[in-house]
Amino acid sequence: MAMVNTLVYLxxxxxxxxxxxxxxxxxxxxxxxxxxxxxxxxxxxTGKWGILQPIADFFKLMSKEDIVPxxxxxxxxxxxxxxxxxxxxxxxxxxxxxxxxxxxxxVTSFNGDLIVLLYLLTLPTFIFFLAGWSSTNLxxxxxxxxxxxxxxxxxxxxxxxxxxxxxxxxxxxxxxIAAFYxxxxxxxxxxxxxxxxxxxxxxxxxxRTPFDIPHAETEIVGGTFTEYSGKxxxxxxxxxxxxxxxxxGLLATVFLGGFPGGPFLGLLNFVIKTLIVIFFLSLIRxxxxxxxxxxxxxxxxxxxxxxxxxxxxxxxLVKGLLS
Amino acid sequence: xxxxxxxxxxxxALKEPIGLRIVVDGEIIRDADIRLGYNHRGIEKxxxxxxxxQNIYLMERICGICSHSHTTCYVQGVEKLMEIQPPKRGLxxxxxxxxxxRIHSHLLWLGVAGHEAGFDSFFMYVWRDREIVMDILxxxxxxxVHYAINTIGGVRRDLDELQVKHILxxxxxxxxxxxxxxxxxxxxxxxxxxxAGVGYLSQExxxxxxxxxxxxxxxxxxxxxxxxxxxxxxxxxxxxVCTADTCDVLGRTxxxxxxVLQSYNIIEFLLKNLPAGPxxxxxxxxxKPNEVVSRYEAPRGExxxxxxxxxTEKPERVKVRAPTLGNYAATIKMLKNGFIADVPLIFAAIDxxxxxxxxxxxxxxxxxxxxxxxxxxxxxKITRNTTANQERKREVEWPW
Numbered sequence: 142m143a144m145v146n147t148l149v150y151l152x153x154x155x156x157x158x159x160x161x162x163x164x165x166x167x168x169x170x171x172x173x174x175x176x177x178x179x180x181x182x183x184x185x186x187t188g189k190w191g192i193l194q195p196i197a198d199f200f201k202l203m204s205k206e207d208i209v210p211x212x213x214x215x216x217x218x219x220x221x222x223x224x225x226x227x228x229x230x231x232x233x234x235x236x237x238x239x240x241x242x243x244x245x246x247x248v249t250s251f252n253g254d255l256i257v258l259l260y261l262l263t264l265p266t267f268i269f270f271l272a273g274w275s276s277t278n279l280x281x282x283x284x285x286x287x288x289x290x291x292x293x294x295x296x297x298x299x300x301x302x303x304x305x306x307x308x309x310x311x312x313x314x315x316x317x318i319a320a321f322y323x324x325x326x327x328x329x330x331x332x333x334x335x336x337x338x339x340x341x342x343x344x345x346x347x348x349r350t351p352f353d354i355p356h357a358e359t360e361i362v363g364g365t366f367t368e369y370s371g372k373x374x375x376x377x378x379x380x381x382x383x384x385x386x387x388x389x390g391l392l393a394t395v396f397l398g399g400f401p402g403g404p405f406l407g408l409l410n411f412v413i414k415t416l417i418v419i420f421f422l423s424l425i426r427x428x429x430x431x432x433x434x435x436x437x438x439x440x441x442x443x444x445x446x447x448x449x450x451x452x453x454x455x456x457x458l459v460k461g462l463l464s
Numbered sequence: 465x466x467x468x469x470x471x472x473x474x475x476x477a478l479k480e481p482i483g484l485r486i487v488v489d490g491e492i493i494r495d496a497d498i499r500l501g502y503n504h505r506g507i508e509k510x511x512x513x514x515x516x517x518q519n520i521y522l523m524e525r526i527c528g529i530c531s532h533s534h535t536t537c538y539v540q541g542v543e544k545l546m547e548i549q550p551p552k553r554g555l556x557x558x559x560x561x562x563x564x565x566r567i568h569s570h571l572l573w574l575g576v577a578g579h580e581a582g583f584d585s586f587f588m589y590v591w592r593d594r595e596i597v598m599d600i601l602x603x604x605x606x607x608x609v610h611y612a613i614n615t616i617g618g619v620r621r622d623l624d625e626l627q628v629k630h631i632l633x634x635x636x637x638x639x640x641x642x643x644x645x646x647x648x649x650x651x652x653x654x655x656x657x658x659x660a661g662v663g664y665l666s667q668e669x670x671x672x673x674x675x676x677x678x679x680x681x682x683x684x685x686x687x688x689x690x691x692x693x694x695x696x697x698x699x700x701x702x703x704x705v706c707t708a709d710t711c712d713v714l715g716r717t718x719x720x721x722x723x724v725l726q727s728y729n730i731i732e733f734l735l736k737n738l739p740a741g742p743x744x745x746x747x748x749x750x751x752k753p754n755e756v757v758s759r760y761e762a763p764r765g766e767x768x769x770x771x772x773x774x775x776t777e778k779p780e781r782v783k784v785r786a787p788t789l790g791n792y793a794a795t796i797k798m799l800k801n802g803f804i805a806d807v808p809l810i811f812a813a814i815d816x817x818x819x820x821x822x823x824x825x826x827x828x829x830x831x832x833x834x835x836x837x838x839x840x841x842x843x844x845k846i847t848r849n850t851t852a853n854q855e856r857k858r859e860v861e862w863p864w
Contacts, residue, residue: 179588279469283804286490350582351654359477359580359808430655431582433805434491 150249154404155238155411160230163412164382165195170416171385171423178427195382199375207371214275221275222369222376225268229383232261236390237316238411239404246314253313258391259300262346265384266292269348269355272377273365284364287355287434291345294441295352299342301449302335305456306395315391319399329398331459335452336396338445340418343388344425345437347381351429352437389418466494469804473502477580477808480818484811488804496799498792503822511782516542516616516751519779523769524610526784527820529572532565533762534769534784534820535614540695541758541771542616545751552697554618554743559696560734561604561613563727567638568597569763570720570727573815574645577717580808581658586648593641596634603627618744628735639728646721650714659714663798663810666711675794676787677765678723679814682708682715689761703730713806713813749777762787764815786820 150156169184169192176183184191209215234249235258241250266288273285307313309328310321322329345352356364363369369377393399393414400410432440466489473481483499507526511519523538524531536558543550550558571594578586598608605611605621613619649655665675670683680687688705690698706722708715751773760767765787774780791814798810828835838846 179585180592181588279467283469283488283491350584353582354805357582357805359582360805362476427585429583430578430586430652430658431805432654432657433803435803436657 164386168195168382174423202375205371210368212277217275221272222373225380228264232387243320250316255313269365276368278368280361280367283361284355290434294438295342295345298445298449302338305335305453306332309456315394319394322398350426351432354434389415392418482818491803493802496796503819515777530762531610537758537760537767537769539614541756544756545773550618551742552739553741555696557619563730566763567727570724580812616747662713662806673794676790678719682719683711684709689759716813788817788821
């Protein structure tokens with residue numbers, strides 16, 4: 142039974158199949174919401190309300206001509222999309238959706254999985270950097286430099302913001318953190334500041350407006366992805382969709398009390414809570430203009446990092462009061 | 465480490481082909497250079513083979529946004545050559561369309577500025593409301609882009625009561641929306657952070673480099689042909705010259721929004737004081753040998769047409785100086801020491817209309833610096849000769 146469970150876990154739910162379907166749905170949700178906020182229609186043609194549009198886009202890109210630049214590092218250039226996809230899919234397995242017991246740690250839910258998940262979410266940034274760098278295109282190189290510069294900005298505030306609920310819950314394990322906040326729902330309010338900081342940092346990590354600097358089309362064409370086309374670009378886009386799902390899943394676990402209720406009710410919880418997070422992310426995307434890369438760094442270190450420390454202090458004080 | 469980034473001739477930030485060669489050190493621009501000549505259409509030469517009337521429609525096609533500016537500039541010059549005076553009502557309608565065009569051009573620019581700064585929501589909203597002014601233009605002339613309203617000696621279409629009412633009603637909506645954009649464009653933190661202090665052009669530099677239009681006015685120089693050298697009925701219409709003193713892209717945005725609000729007042733005045741009478745006078749077929757320089761304040765700045773007649777029914781020479789050409793020198797100054805991220809904004813802030821400004825191709829030898837003007841036929845020959853013996857080179861590798 143355990144074997145079957147694991148296989149289902151890896152391949153169907155919440156493994157590859159579910160991830161593909163759900164991440165494309167999230168992309169559709171994001172696109173449609175963004176379009177409606179801008180007074181546009183968004184996707185309408187493929188499927189009901191254009192719901193299949195991202196899948197259609199994916200398969201269309203898969204069938205397009207795939208070009209590798211002559212001067213690019215060919216091995217790295219071709220391998221990176223697959224690596225990136227593998228990394229974010231692995232990260233998804235660590236989210237406590239199903240097939241875990243709070244009392245009994247397992248391979249996918251262990252003490253310290255929060256840190257591993259954060260690490261796995263940092264790796265895609267390096268994948269983007271390497272992708273831009275190995276393309277040897279001028280625009281890609283500039284994009285790659287911007288990816289790294291931004292990383293120095295948002296990473297520390299994100300870690301601080303995500304770790305403070307963990308400190309209050311007294312655990313480094315996602316399942317336990319979520320369970321703690323389910324038992325003490327009022328304590329969720331303590332982390333409100335951290336949630337806002339984490340939302341902004343996740344927006345930066347996902348490179349969406351106002352942080353879409355590494356692939357700002359009016360400045361550096363496609364940025365890191367300028368040379369990518371066809372299958373490789375399709376995989377990269379899928380990777381970014383999955384990253385969106387995983388990152389919003391992480392925020393939902395840590396700040397919104399996780400996904401209780403076993404395979405079915407848990408799925409419902411997962412969908413609703415991640416869509417809430419994605420709603421906020423789309424709102425930020427529609428309401429802001431792209432800022433400059435130096436402004437990202439100063440925003441992070443002047444406002445986000447100090448506020449994250451304040452959040453940490455609040456958590457420590459509350460913890461002292463409770464005990 | 466310095467390296468050169470090519471912005472254009474094909475680049476998402478540019479809607480028309482132009483080459484910007486930018487030397488950057490990291491993210492900072494050390495040097496910039498503009499290369500022209502990708503969009504030369506030979507309009508001036510063509511104008512010499514067409515009659516005075518035919519040329520109106522040719523001039524209209526110089527630009528797809530300020531089409532009325534070029535025809536008015538041309539028609540005013542020709543009217544001077546032919547020594548005729550259009551009737552008042554004709555001039556009022558001509559000015560009305562000119563101001564509507566200014567609104568549509570500035571709203572278009574505002575949306576583009578939003579897009580260049582990555583603020584797509586702003587872009588979508590502004591362009592939706594721009595449709596209102598496009599509809600007004602369509603009710604007046606039947607066309608959205610090339611209104612074809614001018615003719616030598618007046619205008620071609622009259623206004624009736626219903627149209628006047630429709631325009632006044634639509635203006636109310638536009639005015640409300642523009643106030644909202646004024647508020648949004650100057651207070652939204654991430655948008656202002658991108659515009660403020662970007663593309664600095666001091667007042668002295670703006671004058672020395674012959675900047676024109678909103679670019680000049682945003683540097684605190686109250687220069688406007690409508691005020692300085694009134695044409696049509698601008699000497700009767702009350703309006704202010706809008707300026708800003710921040711000398712940056714934010715200032716250029718503010719100047720344009722203020723001008724849009726001024727245009728609403730002008731249009732209201734024109735419609736309420738529309739005189740009765742004919743809209744055009746009959747123009748002669750020929751003009752006496754003479755020459756004339758006609759000035760016009762296009763949405764982008766001062767537009768100049770030089771027209772020379774030789775007594776026949778065709779002009780001997782028509783020379784067009786579009787406002788964009790006047791702003792190129794200032795753009796290079798603005799780009800230096802900025803960030804790569806600011807290139808599209810700074811360049812868009814002059815509201816470039818490249819096909820307006822392209823006039824002739826000069827071939828410059830990059831080694832000797834020698835310049836020569838060549839006809840298209842020999843240009844073709846040069847390219848064929850240089851590529852004839854080359855092997856076909858592919859930069860791509862097929863994956864299977």
